[in-house]
Amino acid sequence: MSDEIEWWEYDDAAEMAAAVADDIGFIIESAIDARGAAVIALPGGKTPLPIYDKLSSAKLEWKRVTIIPGDERIVPLGDPLSNVTALAKFFLPKGARVMPIVPHAIEDYKAAGRSADALMQDLHWPLDLCLLGVGSDGHTASIFPGPDYDEALTGPKERRALGVMPDPMPADAPVPRVTLSMAAITAARALMIAVAGKEKRAVVEAAIKEGKSSKSPIGQALARTELPVDIHWAPN
Numbered sequence: 001m002s003d004e005i006e007w008w009e010y011d012d013a014a015e016m017a018a019a020v021a022d023d024i025g026f027i028i029e030s031a032i033d034a035r036g037a038a039v040i041a042l043p044g045g046k047t048p049l050p051i052y053d054k055l056s057s058a059k060l061e062w063k064r065v066t067i068i069p070g071d072e073r074i075v076p077l078g079d080p081l082s083n084v085t086a087l088a089k090f091f092l093p094k095g096a097r098v099m100p101i102v103p104h105a106i107e108d109y110k111a112a113g114r115s116a117d118a119l120m121q122d123l124h125w126p127l128d129l130c131l132l133g134v135g136s137d138g139h140t141a142s143i144f145p146g147p148d149y150d151e152a153l154t155g156p157k158e159r160r161a162l163g164v165m166p167d168p169m170p171a172d173a174p175v176p177r178v179t180l181s182m183a184a185i186t187a188a189r190a191l192m193i194a195v196a197g198k199e200k201r202a203v204v205e206a207a208i209k210e211g212k213s214s215k216s217p218i219g220q221a222l223a224r225t226e227l228p229v230d231i232h233w234a235p236n
């Protein structure tokens, strides 16, 4: 269990975006100083879009930065639900390498997961940063209750990505997914969460209280990491 969970509260989404973008920029610069390159995983969904807008305007050596989506919906590239398509809009023009983890929408979600896992081998591990979002049902990345939940939580450490069929399906994007495994997420050098709204705050607070026995994916992420975790929160 992370024994250092710190909440950072902001007045609004813009203030949160500026602070989180600064923190990510610092992590990227430190990795480039240390190793000449940075590899980060960023979440999908709507909450982080202002963060990406701010971060993409930062003066960084973007050519040395690789960005992967921490999870992907199994849809064609360019689809409005595609997480990497949203990331690419912000960061490709800057010169970053934005890596699709589901380059082709295929029927077999398990095979999509295996292929994403193979792609991960090209990257430097552990990740320099994994930024997580949280759904109001408690999911994080695309770790959802359902037939793949155990594999996502406790699969072999070497498995960095896998296919997931959420059950129940999330209403806002009811499609199978590929996600980083809990092992890959919790092994990152830095773990940060960005959430908005009272409902999600209550979900995260409950997950922290439940600790190791938490049934929610975000609770399991917090229970399984040894890292300090910053949780950034804005009311909207």
Ligand SMILES: O=C(O)[C@H](O)[C@@H](O)[C@H](O)[C@H](O)COP(=O)(O)O
Residues within 6 Å of the ligand: 043, 044, 045, 046, 047, 048, 071, 072, 073, 083, 132, 133, 134, 135, 136, 139, 140, 141, 142, 173
């Ligand atoms: O692709 C995804 O579905 C995500 O990466 C997911 O984990 C997301 O972070 C949450 O669902 C929050 O999404 P919102 O910010 O849109 O509420």
